[in-house]
Amino acid sequence: MDWNSRTRSLQVWDTELSADTVEWCPLPQWSHLLACGTYQLQKGEDNSAAECATPSRIGRLYLFQFRSQGSFTPPLTEIQRIDTPAILDLKWCHIPVLERPLLGMATACGEIQLHTFIETQHNSCGLEHVLSTELGPDRLVLSLDWSTGRGEGIDPRLVSSDSTGSLAVLSLGEASLTTVSQWKAHDFEAWISAFSYWDTQLIYSGGDDCKLKGWDLRMGFDFPTFASKRHSMGVCSIHSNPHREHILATGSYDENVLLWDERNMRQPLSETAVGGGVWRLKWNPVHKHLLLAACMHNDFHILHCQQALDGSEGPCPILASYILHNSLAYGADWSWLPLNSSASSLPQEAAPVSVTFPDLGGHLRIQYESPTASFDTSLEDDLGHYIPDHTPPPGKSSPPEPVPLPSTGENSAPLSCLLATCSFYDHMLHVWRWDWSPGKTEEEPGEETTEPPPTS
Structure with missing residues (x-):
């Protein structure tokens, strides 16, 4: 089946400080809420943080609401901003806590903070700090994940990872956030931690030691259930599929983006080169085969994973790319807000941006920088060779084959999704829309359209 795919920018917001995480609220009544976290390393007079023994890291938490109110009204409105320690990760709990949304925040001061959303009788609303737990001195909390990813559970728990290579599991009580377990999991920074949403006794972690590890909370923490070095560099993103077990x-x-079956972690189901370090991965909240990837030096991409999950070999096709950010692609999330396929009520999108790169006549050295500013990773060896030689950028790989729409029935309905992404050094938050429909249509002015190659 032929299809038409297009991405359209709806609004761009300057966060002032470097933006690295963005999260839509998953609860139906509050799915119009969007949180964005920022991270700024305060540098000295010589513009260097290296000479400072205890560099200052500041942040800001933004809360927005999304309302599509007509062609000339920006849909995103700021509700609140809170100055905080630098923020490395944000996650909403997938179930209400005391009948309210609850937002978890990983900070550069070694704390996990919880904020609840409140509405007053005077039509004002915002986030209110309710609980904090410090995981230890001289560490940055780099990631967190809730055990409630399938929208179920009566005992919400958190898992976090930090700059010392440690993981922590925390239990949420009526008036407390308690560290239940904490252990050393990786030799260097533990960039990411995540629950298996189908068996929340299982936890996964990834670190700068290039290892992906599994942990079973019932078996202790002396040894992981597995340790994989299938990734050749630091592992920085993990997400369990909430729709499909294992x-x-x-x-x-x-x-590279790897897909795995939890029952066999010796070999991935598929490997997809996306041309940039993969800082965040997010499965679509409704369509189980769609995966959003924030690819640092190579923008944001939507992957279709159905063929790989059904046992077919080969990489996952990239259905759409959002290329309008001008800096490191870090934060990304799908909105849970349902959208009408009609675009008549949306703001007029700007003309497409054309980006060209001069011919430098030599090899381009790529430096990967962590949001913590704690290390640089050069992707060029001493001989000037690009290290991930097995990872060609998407523009040089074979074009994706046409794939069916992620819905059942012969007459597939158009698909429309709302997304938010943010980038680091240009401190920008983008809200954009992706439309996907069967059948080819003529490209309209001001739209970026991606179509599959003709089939024989």
Whole structure:
């Protein structure tokens, strides 16, 4: 089946400080809420943080609401901003806590903070700090994940990872956030931690030691259930599929997205080169085969994983790319807000941006920088060779084959999704829309359209 795919920018917001995480609220009544976290390393007079023994890291938490109110009204409105320690990760709990949304925040001061959303009788609303737990001195909390990823559970728990290579599991009580377990999991920074949403006794972690590990909370923490070095560089993104049991997605600085079956972690189901270090991965909240990837030096991409999950070999096709950010692609999330396929009420999109690169006449050295500013990773060896030689950028790989729409029935309905992404050094938050429909249509002015190659 032929299809038409297009991405359209709806609004761009300057966060002032470097933006690295963005999360839509997953609860139906509050799915119009969007949180964005920022991270700024305060540098000295010589513009260097290296000479400072205890560099200052500041942040800001933004809360927005999304309302599509007509062609000339920006849909995103700021509700609140809170100055905080630098923020490395944000996650909403997938179930209400005390009948309210609850937002978890990983900070550069070694704390996990919880904020609840409140509405007053005077039509004002916002986030209110309710609980904090410090995981230890001289560490940055790099990631967190809730055990409630399938929208179920009566005992929400958190897992976090930090800059010392440690993981922590925390239990949420009526008036407390308690560290239940904490252990050393990786030799260097533990960039990411995540629950298996189908068996929340299982936890996955990835670190700068290039290892992907599994942990069973019932078996202790002396040894992981597995340790894989299938990724050739630091593992920095993991997400359990909330719709399909045993499916796990991982990403790394090696510029590859791997899909796994949790029952066999010796060999991935598929490997997809995306041309940039994969900082975040997010499964679509409704369509089980769609995966969003934030690819640092190579923008944001939507992958279709159905063929890989059904047992077919080969990489996952990239259905759409959002290329309008001008800096490191870090934060990304799908909105849970349902959208009408009609675009008549949306703001007029700007003309497409054309980006060209001069011919430098030599090899381009790529530096990967972590949001913590704690290390640089050069992707060029001493001989000037690009290290992930097995990872060609998407423009040089074979074009994706046409794939069916992620819905059942012969007459597939058009698909429309709302997304938010943010980038680091240009401190920008983008809200954009992706439309996907069967059948080819003529490209309209001001739209970026991606179509599959003709089939024989």
